[in-house]
Amino acid sequence: MSLGTLDKILELQRMLAGKSKLEPARRFHSLYDKVYRMDVLYEAWRRVRMNGGTSGIDGKTIGAIEASGVEVFLTNLAGELRQKSYLPEPLRRVYIPKGSGGRRPLGIPTVKDRVVQQAVKIVVEPIFEVHFSKASFGFRPGRGCHEAVKEVEMLLNWGLVNVVEADVVDCFGSIPHDGLMKAVAARISDGAILRLIRQWLKCGVMEDGSLRSTITGTPQGGVISPLLANIYLDGLDRIWRQKRMSKRESYNAHLVRYADDLVILTDKSAEEPYRLLKSVLKGMGLTLHPDKTRVLDARRESFDFLGFNFSKKVNPKTGKSFTLVLPSRKAQMSLKEKIRQITAPCVQKKVGEVIKGYVNPVVRGWVNYFRIGHSSGVFNKIRNFVLCRVRRYMRRKQKKHGYGWKELNASFFYGILGLFYDYHVIGRPRPAWEAR
8 A cells, every 4th residue: 555545544534533623522424435445445454464363253364365365355345335235254252361360252353354343443433532531541542551551650659659459340241232332323423334333243253163142242352342442431531530530629539541451549538439430330331340459558559550560669768759660470470481381391393493483572572561660670580580491491402302502593592681681781672673
C-alpha cells in the first residue's frame, strides 16, 4: 500500500475524530460504505498480517491467503461486504495458561473475519477514542502498560498511598451483549455496522467439534474485542468523572485502568471509592473478585499491577520516601519457568539454536517490558540465572556429543549478556534492531 493511500486513511480517521469531538452527542449513520473501501481493507490486511496469529476454524492461514493472492481475497471480501452477504464464522476455542494458574479461554476468528474486524475498527475507533478517559491506558493508540505504570508511580510519589487493588472476575467473558450494544449505539446509528458487531458477539465458539453459543462477553482473541471492552468500561470512567472522585476537594481518588486491570489511589480513605467501584461494576453486570481485591496502605504493603510490584520506601541517605517499582515476583518466576523449559534435559537441539532462537528472544522481550522502574538489581539476578541454566545445558551437550568450548559460537553465549548491557552500563534500552 502506498504512502498516499495511508494518508487518505489517516485523513478519514482525523475527520471522524474531529466531528466526534466537536459534536459529543452526534450519532454517526453513514460508516458502512467506508469499511469496504479497498484502501481500508488493504490497511486492515496489513495490520492483521503484521500481528500474525493462527488460523480459525476454516484452517486458512495468512500464508495460504498470500499464496492464492491477496488482491483477489480482498476484492471478493469487498464484494461480500458491499452486497451485505458476509457472515462471520464461529470462533475456534484455544486455551493459554494464566499467570495465576488455570487456563484462559481465547476465541480465534478466521483470518477473513479478523480483516473485517480490523476494517471496522479503523473506521469506528476514532469516534470513541477522543472521548475515552485519561485514566484508561489499555489497547489505545499512543498509550500502553508503561504509561499506566508511570502514572501509578507518579500518584504514589504524590502521596496517594491508600490503594484499592481490584480484579474483575472474567471481565471479557461477562460483558452483557445488550449493555455493550447500547454503549456502541450511543455514538453509532449505522444499522449495518451494528449488525456486524452483533454477529461477531453471537457467532458462537467451536470447541471439541461442537458449536457453543455465546450469550455474554466479547471473546478474547478477536481484533475488535479490546475496543468493545473499552467502550463498555468507559461507563465506569464516565461515572468516576461525573461524581468528581478524582478532585482534590472530593475524595482525590484517581482511577488507573488498563482494560479490566485497575487500581485506585487516594490520600484519603479508600473505603468510599471501593464501595462506588463495586456498586458501579455490579450495575454493569461485572463482579469484583473477593479474594483478589483488597484495600491497602502502600507504605506497609506492596501491590502488583501489570506485572510490576509497587511499594513505598525511604531512602536511608536522604530520609525521603520514594516509590520502588520492580518486576513482580510472579513475573520473575514465570520467566524462570520458561527458561527452565527451554533448557530442560529433554530438549534435543543444538546449543546455538537454543540460545539464539529461544533464550534470547524470551529474555529480550522480558527485559524490554520491564526496562522502566528500578529493575537493575532484578536484571542482575535474572542474568545470573539465565547464564547458569545455559552453562548447565552446554555441559550436558558437551558430555553427550563431545563438544568443546572453542567449537561453540561464543557470540550466542555472550549475546545474553548483551541483552542486559545497555540497561546497566549505558543506561538506555537497546533498540530491537541492535539487540543480538
